[in-house]
Amino acid sequence: MVNGACAACKHQRKRCRPNCLLAKYFPQEKMEDFLNVQRIFGVNNVKQILLSVNNEDDRNITAQTLVMEAQFRRDNPVYGSIAMKNQLEAENEALRRELKLVQKHLKFWRKVAEEHIQMKLIEAQLDKCPLSLSAPDFDGDVGEGSNSQ
Numbered sequence: 057m058v059n060g061a062c063a064a065c066k067h068q069r070k071r072c073r074p075n076c077l078l079a080k081y082f083p084q085e086k087m088e089d090f091l092n093v094q095r096i097f098g099v100n101n102v103k104q105i106l107l108s109v110n111n112e113d114d115r116n117i118t119a120q121t122l123v124m125e126a127q128f129r130r131d132n133p134v135y136g137s138i139a140m141k142n143q144l145e146a147e148n149e150a151l152r153r154e155l156k157l158v159q160k161h162l163k164f165w166r167k168v169a170e171e172h173i174q175m176k177l178i179e180a181q182l183d184k185c186p187l188s189l190s191a192p193d194f195d196g197d198v199g200e201g202s203n204s205q
């Protein structure tokens with residue numbers, strides 16, 4: 057019976073037996089995944105790879121990895137997943153540089169804000185001081201400033 061068969065058996069027009077190795081990883085609705093994997097690796101290689109993994113969890117991850125690698129190869133036949141890795145590394149590097157720049161700006165503006173707060177505190181203290189009518193200018197004159205000569 058082809059009806060109810062996994063994607064692999066359906067594609068090969070074979071009867072899907074209860075012990076079908078590929079049924080778990082390529083159910084009928086995963087036909088596209090199966091076709092990609094089959095085109096890139098070949099059905100026998102996929103079976104061999106899956107059989108070489110003993111742990112069931114690892115075998116699941118292996119099947120998912122084969123599906124992903126086949127998709128990458130379909131999208132980029134020359135570099136496959138390496139193209140995505142290179143792109144992600146380049147994005148990562150650009151984001152690291154941006155983060156460094158943002159941290160530098162943050163440090164600068166924090167310093168500016170601190171200095172601004174210090175200035176405001178000094179101004180507030182000067183305003184409270186009964187002796188000073190206005191902020192002193194630093195050449196010793198009090199009042200109009202240094203422009204009045």
Ligand SMILES: [Zn+2]
Nearest residue numbers: 062065072076
């Ligand atoms: Zn099957």
